[in-house]
Amino acid sequence: MGGGEERTIIVVYQKLLNFFGEQGWWPADTPFEVVVGAILTQNTAWRNVERAIENLKREGILSPEGLKDVETSRLAELLRPAGYYNVKARRLKNFMDFLHREYGGDLNRMFSEPLHTLRQKILKVKGVGFETADSILLYAGGKPIFVVDAYTKRILARHGVITDGASYQDIQDLFMRNLPRSVPLYKEYHALLVKLAKTFCKTKFVCTGCPLEEGWPISNGK
């Protein structure tokens, strides 16, 4: 680590971008769909989230009004393929309550709030933790905040950049103090880490063919 920290963070990005190319995240048609997807993808395979979102679209309720008005039990049934459907129905409802109560159901109004204020408020919504909040802020709101997920932790830990005990804030700070404050960069970097994990880290313990292994900046850099 030491003085190589900044270089490490940037070199990893360059390697990933060079290897995989632009990812163009988040996979959604609208900012509202990003919000819904961020909650539904909690500890869940994205393919299953897509099915649930398809259900919401088919029923014509993928909107602040639609999700506010739908019966929670019916919403849960539509979310079934995404798993944890009772929990997630409640969490979507919680966020809708918040959105309508504070901003009249208008995402643009919500995102007009200053980043730090908004982040604290979103984190108070039951069912929205650090990753979900930051995903919403970055990918739906275009706010400059770096998203840390299980993949990010696993990849950094495996390559000795962090220790297992590193907190969300530790890791987020690591990225944000070593990168320019750029929304497109934050978006792309996180997307590339997910791409890397999905491609080469099939389980928590196996990581074969990882493009970071060759010439890993920790070992060669310095």
Add this chain to the structure above:
DNA sequence: TGCCAGGCCGGGT
């Protein structure tokens, strides 16, 4: 078949 997936909450140390 069992383990895992783009977490989070509530209760217990």
Add this chain to the structure above:
DNA sequence: ACCCGGCATGGC
């Protein structure tokens, strides 16, 4: 300030 069990479907 951590640590754990619970929540649930679909893919490999």
